[in-house]
Amino acid sequence: MKIEDLQTDLKNGLSLVHLLEVISSKSLGKFNTKPSSRYHFLENNGIAVRFIKDEGLQLVGIGPEGKSFIASPLRLCFLFCLQKC
Numbered sequence: 001m002k003i004e005d006l007q008t009d010l011k012n013g014l015s016l017v018h019l020l021e022v023i024s025s026k027s028l029g030k031f032n033t034k035p036s037s038r039y040h041f042l043e044n045n046g047i048a049v050r051f052i053k054d055e056g057l058q059l060v061g062i063g064p065e066g067k068s069f070i071a072s073p074l075r076l077c078f079l080f081c082l083q084k085c
Contacts, residue, residue: 013044020048024055 002009010016012035017028028051032040 016048
């Protein structure tokens with residue numbers, strides 16, 4: 001997995017889901033492996049957000065549908081790592 005531009009490479013949620021699976025050593029379950037529409041992007045990002053919330057990290061004002069979410073997946077992973085340390 002190679003990420004060159006955060007805004008475009010993490011937009012579809014696929015890299016974020018894979019990154020969370022690596023960080024947590026857990027499966028996030030079923031997700032769209034070939035996202036091609038905004039619906040698929042939101043679905044994958046929603047799976048990632050739900051997983052992070054289920055792991056006990058409190059997310060305030062962050063959801064898969066918000067404009068700020070597309071710019072914040074790396075921040076989510078960083079917070080997730082901090083919580084696990």
